[in-house]
Amino acid sequence: MILSNEQKQMHWTTSSSKKRQHTGDDSTVSGLAFEPARKLGADDLNKNIIDAEYAVRGAIPMKAEELEIQLSQQPDLLPFNAITVANIGNPQQLDQKPLTFSRQVVSILQYPPLLDYEEQLVTSGAYKRDAFKRAAVLLEQIGGSVGAYSLAQGVYGIRESVADFITRRDEGETASPDDIFLTDGASKAATYLLSILCRDSSTGIMIPIPQYPLYTASITMYNSVMLPYYLDEESGWSTKAEEIEQQVIDSIKRGVTPRVIVVINPGNPTGAVLSFDTIAQILTIAAKYGIVVLADEVYQNNIYKGVKFHSMKKVLRSLQRDHPNGEYDNVQLASMHSTSKGVSGECGQRGGYMELVGFSNEVRQVILKLASISICSVVTGQALVDLMLNPPREGDDSYELDVRERKEIHNNMKTRGYLLYDTFQKLEGIECQEPQGAMYLFPKLLLSKKAIEEAKSLGLQPDEFYCHRLLDTTGICTVPGSGFGQKEGTYHVRTTFLAPGTQWIKDWETFHKAFYDKYRD
Amino acid sequence: MILSNEQKQMHWTTSSSKKRQHTGDDSTVSGLAFEPARKLGADDLNKNIIDAEYAVRGAIPMKAEELEIQLSQQPDLLPFNAITVANIGNPQQLDQKPLTFSRQVVSILQYPPLLDYEEQLVTSGAYKRDAFKRAAVLLEQIGGSVGAYSLAQGVYGIRESVADFITRRDEGETASPDDIFLTDGASKAATYLLSILCRDSSTGIMIPIPQYPLYTASITMYNSVMLPYYLDEESGWSTKAEEIEQQVIDSIKRGVTPRVIVVINPGNPTGAVLSFDTIAQILTIAAKYGIVVLADEVYQNNIYKGVKFHSMKKVLRSLQRDHPNGEYDNVQLASMHSTSKGVSGECGQRGGYMELVGFSNEVRQVILKLASISICSVVTGQALVDLMLNPPREGDDSYELDVRERKEIHNNMKTRGYLLYDTFQKLEGIECQEPQGAMYLFPKLLLSKKAIEEAKSLGLQPDEFYCHRLLDTTGICTVPGSGFGQKEGTYHVRTTFLAPGTQWIKDWETFHKAFYDKYRD
Structure with a gap:
């Protein structure tokens, strides 16, 4: 911007009292000439936000939106009839009915x-x-x-309801309404916490790789350091405590304080479900090094195999009881849940909560202040949290219908998940872990040199190239693994298994075979 | 935190395969002893968030919440029967019915x-x-x-509806759905923009004083510099262009780039409504210095005197037409509106929108990305934006009822506003500007030396002291002027005029007289 000097200042008093040409009312202004300043560009903005990436609604989903418009205008020019939205867990956009x-x-x-x-x-x-x-x-x-606005923390009676649910879920480990914060989905809870806990550029936030890109985006926006811990694909994307502790030690050495560990259980995009033992190990690291645990547990009801979901809170209480010398008493844990997932699938209603355990009063007050600045979360979303967690009970008029609906939605997801998984199992060049939880598959693509070179020549990551071709050919919209993070030299694709019908799965199969034939080395 | 070293690392592999004592399943963990780390305190957190202040839900409202609990438990110990919530514009918490x-x-x-x-x-x-x-x-x-999640920018059909409303409101100045972003209330829109536009600590954000504290809180959180422009109380809190331009020039001189000017019209907490001429002057400064205009126009339908609301967009288009050489073509304007105010009063539903005018495509893409990270605003809130802006039309079955309800709510607010204003007019030591718009009065307190000294001895600001005493004596919860900003040495109190009935106004009158008698110099 060209700096102005005092000489250039307009003479408001003069102009509004004398020089101005009135057209009858007060609707004219000073006609003094000036050079209009330039518009802002990206360089003028907060660099941390510019740098943040969010692939779930990145280049490929944006292209899908364009194709959708094209479909409605010139359907004959495209080789498919509809976009299959498999990039985002949005069940009611597909055929899932609300409860x-x-x-x-x-x-x-x-x-x-x-x-x-x-x-x-x-x-x-x-x-x-x-x-x-x-x-x-x-x-x-x-x-x-x-x-009406509710309390910033949420309606008290609903928080009581949430606390009752947690107590039941955790087999009697009690929860308190004072520890519950109702939020606009779980995303809002995560960003509240990260914006507060990302102190500065020496703060490290540990995240699993692959992860849900809200976390990397937030770490970038709040100017802290990402500390990845890699999940082990070959053992079903399991979490290794030694890998985490090594990362903690290495980070401290290079002057980065590991402040938060994000745990996504069941995993997004991996679907892996953590064992009691693994959770206990993570909590031990948290206790020893004073690391806040941010437990993204939004898929706690999306469990498909014979595995059990253990909440981090329940495991923490168990450890605290088993260690009367207080080794675990200082653990600070935030657990998040959402109405968007499970069998509720109420994404657009923005219901969610977090339970805060073990935080100092000082820190809680800061979280409450931040919530106050946003005034409150949407009140109908708060009500839906209550309804998701406290369904009709036996004897209530709605009980049978509700049980049937919940079971049907759950089974539908499981069936579709396995159908897609079985399809991938049959295909060349794609390796997929068995679905345990959540609503995604994250298969590995074993791409040929030829495909990788083709991608490079187009300026794309190899998995990005695959997803582009999949979209262009079939209308199926997915997200490349690079959007979630993956080990160097590996390529993945994340897809939801929510889309109805089986035709899209067949289309994917046909596409995949042709792609592999075309780019065979 | 005491730094750990490699020697301290737990031996996960060993412990989980050999040393661990199993209790039957995987529910035990390594029993290795360690010193639990300390809990986090405020010093460990993002300092900018610690420093942010938000008085609308600050100390006095928090005390009111405690008194509310006390009232329900031991009502006889307090000198009043109920808390009168006058600290926040939350009509449906009081007796306002939804449309x-x-x-x-x-x-x-x-x-x-x-x-x-x-x-x-x-x-x-x-x-x-x-x-x-x-x-x-x-x-x-x-x-x-x-x-279902909507597009991050909001449902397209609803954005079309919003654009149609703007076109009608602005007397034919057209609006486009592509420029509309649906948001969770107007607060979310403001924080999106400020988080992006607050580039660094050399970025200046101009705000009126007094102002709605969301703005000061955001500037602090996003680490930029507040550039106040003082409204002129004596002329009904009017905005002076020369004051603004002087601030621009002074800031540039000291190396702070004025990047955004926040304009609240009608004013919060002042209720002042800007003239066409004043808006044109502000836009001229924006055009000349390249300052983004953030127009908080959420009270555009709360107008009580014979004044007219002019949207900044309409004035901008008029200036652009009158200046064919393009002096105003680069103006970047964001105008915000909300379902929480007006006669809609749907605070808890979190509906809102912003219209973006003149921003470069680069900047718009960043705003869209930020909205994408939050996924979408609550969809029922989006629908309520449509319903607020496009009421039933003549001939529709609901038309008459709707007109009657809207008129009644509007008149009720006006009547209460004037009743409170008239009461203040009669009282000693309180000076109040006539209500023009919004839902607040912001009277000046002329406090005695004795009252000021008493406040100081209690460690309180003088107006804070007054508000505390008002709450303690009558149960009326207000916010001291210091929470909104005021000229050095002046004291104010912000109150809504939404509370039903007249008893609370009488109680305030009685309290005020007693307070002034007690602290007369």
Whole structure:
């Protein structure tokens, strides 16, 4: 910008009282000539945000959006009829139906006069009776209207409900509503914590590789250092404590303080589920080195194999009980959950929570202040957290339907996951771990030299090249492994297994064979 | 933290294969002894967030929350029966009813099977017919479910609706859906922009004083420099262009680049409404110095006097037309609006939008990326933006009721605002500007030396002291002027005029007289 000097200053008083040509009212201004300044470019912006990357909605999904428009305008020019959205876990965009009970309750919260029509609506079969009862309870807790700001931390009664759920889930390890913060999805909880805990450029944030790119993006935005710990693909993407501790020691040596360890369980994009033992080892490292554990547990209900989900909180309490000398008493753990995943799939409703365990009051106050600046999370999203965690109970009118719906959604996901997995198993040049949890597969692509060279000549990463060709040929939109992180020289693709039907899987198979034939060395 | 060294590293492989004592399953861990690390304190956190202040939910509102609990437990110990929440513009927490049409539509969006019961619900009087029609249109635009993530920028059809509203509001100055970003309230829009535009500690952000503390909090969090321009209380808190330009020139001289000017119109907390002429002057400064205009226009429908709201966009287009040499073509303007204010008052639903005008494509892409990382704003909030801006039209079944409700809410606010204003006018030691817009009064307190000394002896700002005493005596919760900024040596209090009834106003009057009698010099 060309700096201005005092001589250039406009004479407001003069111009508005004397020189200005009035056109009748106050609708004209000084006509003094000036050089318009230039517009801002990327160089003028916060560099940390410029540098942040988020592949889930990166180049390939953006191209898919363009193709979608093209499809609606000139469908004949493309070799497919529809875009298959497999880049983002967004079940209700595909054919997943919301849970009936949840939506009946929230519709009443949105329009409480429906309470006066209970008899009519139950008789006609539009609603179940327990939906009215639950809505009345929630309305009372919320204070009468979902249109009012709640406390920054969230509606107290809903936080009590969340605490009750955690206590049940963790087999009696109690939780307190004072430790629950209701947030707009889990993403908001993660960014609150990382924005506070990323102190400066000597702060290290440990993340699994591969990981959900919200974490790398946040670390970049908050100007801290990413400390990767690599998951072991060959053993089903397992987490190795020794790898983590080595990273801690190495980081401290080079002056980076490991401040947070992000644990995604079940894993995104890997689907791996952590054992009790592995979690205990991670907590031991956290206790020993004073590292905050950020547990992304949003897929805790998406478990498909004969494995069990152990919450980090439950394991922590167990360790604390087993170590009466207090070795684990200082562990600081934040566990996040969301209405977007599980069988709820209410992504667009932005419900979520975090439970804070072991943080000092000082730190909690800072988190509360940050939440206060955002005022509150969406109140209907808060209600959906309650409804996801506390479904109708046996004997309630909605119970059977609700159980059936939850089971069906769960089984559907499992079936699709395995169908895709089985397909990959048959194919040349693709290696896939068995799905354990979450809603993704992250197969490894064994690409030929020819394919890698072709990619390079186009200025693309090899897996990016594969995903582009997959999209161009079949309309299937995925994300290359490079967006999640992977070991040097390996290539992957992340796909959800949410898309309905089987045709897209067949299309992928056909594409894959042709791709491998074309680029065979 | 005591640094660890390699010698201290646990022997994971050994411990998990040999030394560990199994208790039957994988539920035990290495029993190696270690010193637990200390917990984090404020010094370990991001200093910019520690330093941020947000008085709207600061010390006095927090005390009010405690008193509320005390009231429910031991009501006889307090000199009042209820807390009057006047610290935050949260109409539906008080007695304001949501607009019927909006809520009917959103309830159907939440539970689309209601569409099958249209006849029954219209016949019984539960719903108006046009609610079903509108819900069907919105559902189609949304893609079938409010539970799916939308595009990061928001649902396209709703953005079209917003653009149509802006075009009507601005008397034919057209708007484009491509320029609209739907956001979780206006706060989210403001923080997106400021986080991107606060490049570093040489970036200056101009804000009016007094201001809504989201702005000062964000500037602190994003590590830039606050450049205040003082509003002129005596002329009804008017904005003076010469004051702004002087600040620009002074800042450039000391090496701080003025990058953004925040304009709150109608003002919060002042309620002042800017004239066309003043807006044009601000835009001239923006054009000349290349300063982005961040227009907080969330109170555009809360106008009480015979004044007219001019959007900055409309004024900009008018200037651009009047200056064919392009002096104003590079102006970069972001205008924000919200469902929380106006007669909508849907605070807890987190609906909002920003319109971006004149930004380079490069900058827009960064804004879009940041929105993508948050995935999307709550979809029902997006729908409420549409419903707020496009109410039923003449001839629609809901038209008359909707007009009546909107008028009643508006008039209620106006009546209460003037009632409070008239009360302040009668009182000693308090000077209040006439309410023009928004939902607040920001009277000046002329405090005695005795009161100021008493405050100092308690370690409080004088206006903070007044607000504490007001809360302790009457249960009325307000925010001291120091939370919004004020000229050195002046003291104010911000109160909403939303609380129902007149008793709290009488209580305030009684308190004020007693306070002034007690601390008379």
